[in-house]
Amino acid sequence: MIGSERTRLAVAGARSVTAAELTDKPRGERVRGQIFWLLLLLGIGLALLGLALLLIDAFIDGAERFGIGLFTDPVSGFAEQGGFQTAIIGSLWVIGGVILVSVPLGVGAALYLEEYADKTRWWNRLIELNIQNLAAVPSIVYGILGLAFIARGPLDLGFVAAAASLTLTMLVLPTIIIAAREAIRAVPPSIREGSLALGATQWETTRHQVLPAALPGILTGVILAISRAFGEAAPVLLLGATTFVTQNTSNPFEDSYTVLPVQIFNYFNRAQDEWLALAAAGIVVMLVLVLAMNSIAIWLRNRYEQSW
Numbered sequence: 001m002i003g004s005e006r007t008r009l010a011v012a013g014a015r016s017v018t019a020a021e022l023t024d025k026p027r028g029e030r031v032r033g034q035i036f037w038l039l040l041l042l043g044i045g046l047a048l049l050g051l052a053l054l055l056i057d058a059f060i061d062g063a064e065r066f067g068i069g070l071f072t073d074p075v076s077g078f079a080e081q082g083g084f085q086t087a088i089i090g091s092l093w094v095i096g097g098v099i100l101v102s103v104p105l106g107v108g109a110a111l112y113l114e115e116y117a118d119k120t121r122w123w124n125r126l127i128e129l130n131i132q133n134l135a136a137v138p139s140i141v142y143g144i145l146g147l148a149f150i151a152r153g154p155l156d157l158g159f160v161a162a163a164a165s166l167t168l169t170m171l172v173l174p175t176i177i178i179a180a181r182e183a184i185r186a187v188p189p190s191i192r193e194g195s196l197a198l199g200a201t202q203w204e205t206t207r208h209q210v211l212p213a214a215l216p217g218i219l220t221g222v223i224l225a226i227s228r229a230f231g232e233a234a235p236v237l238l239l240g241a242t243t244f245v246t247q248n249t250s251n252p253f254e255d256s257y258t259v260l261p262v263q264i265f266n267y268f269n270r271a272q273d274e275w276l277a278l279a280a281a282g283i284v285v286m287l288v289l290v291l292a293m294n295s296i297a298i299w300l301r302n303r304y305e306q307s308w
Contacts, residue, residue: 055287062281070285074246075263082267082278084285089248090161090241090257091230091289097165097252098172098229103222105169106176107211110218113177114184115206135174142171143235151239159240161252164259167235172225179221183214219301223294230290233261242266260286 073083109131117124146167150157157163187210195205233241241262249257260282267279 058280058283060280062277062279062284065277065281066284070281074248075244075258076246080274084260084263084282086245086248087258087260087263087282088285088289090245091259093161093249093252093257094164094168094236094259095226095230095293097162098168099222099226101165102169102173102176102225106173106222106225107180107218109173109177110180110184111206111211114181115202115210131174131177135178138234139171139232140234142167143238145170146235147238157253159256160254161249161257164236164239164241164257165252167239168229168232171232171235172229175225175228176218176221179224180214180218183217183221184210186217187213216301219297223297223301226297227290227294230293231261231286233259233265236262260289 069083071083071088072085073081075084075086076082113124113128117127119125146163149155150166151159151163155163155166157166191209191213192205195209196202200208236259241257241259244266245256245258247255249255264279264282264286267275267282270276
């Protein structure tokens with residue numbers, strides 16, 4: 001009994017020594033790794049410091065205009081009476097359309113490419129290549145495409161919020177597809193195999209096992225994509241968002257509209273200090289709305305993580 005215990009301890013000790021020898025890195029490599037880690041921390045710290053300084057500056061410059069009127073007052077020709085209600089409503093119409101179109105299309109495309117597509121077929125490889133390339137296209141290019149094919153051209157929707165929604169959908173769709181594919185790919189194959197072994201069809205396995213398990217990762221990609229779309233100004237500048245609108249948008253297919261980033265830009269273009277203070281306050285308004293949207297999405301993600 002004692003001999004077997006000694007043998008077990010000796011084997012465990014030999015295993016730990018061998019593992020330590022195999023995983024031990026040369027001193028120079030460890031030093032380079034630590035330097036690289038410190039440089040990463042320095043880069044993150046500088047980025048966060050710059051962001052903090054910008055936010056502090058916006059809070060200081062816009063402090064005199066803080067109040068509920070920023071959310072409830074429409075756009076006005078007078079800085080003292082101006083608010084962002086019109087731009088907020090327009091932004092919600094645009095982002096609502098983006099979510100309504102991009103999330104089903106993005107998740108559906110990711111499910112097809114990961115669960116059903118034959119990766120040996122040339123057209124599936126071509127689709128994957130195009131998705132990777134489209135994710136790196138500048139946003140202004142999507143604005144030009146939206147102007148040529150959505151606001152005008154075949155669809156001819158005009159300069160309305162629906163055209164901006166479809167254009168921003170093209171912008172964020174590659175990001176959603178890539179994030180959703182990574183989340184679906186991370187689901188262990190044993191979950192699929194176990195479900196199929198119990199007699200479930202491939203669609204039932206995908207619907208009831210793979211998709212719920214991947215949903216937290218999918219929602220993370222959606223959060224990043226929608227946050228980017230909310231702050232984009234370049235594409236919608238070509239789609240009628242520069243119009244001075246004093247009435248709330250009630251029909252995204254007919255009414256004129258404006259969005260928060262463009263409205264803030266318009267206020268900054270005016271030289272008077274009152275307009276600059278209003279524009280700085282608008283930055284805080286946009287930050288509040290983005291955080292509110294992200295908070296809802298993060299709550300949904302955490303809920304699905306706990307349920308799974």
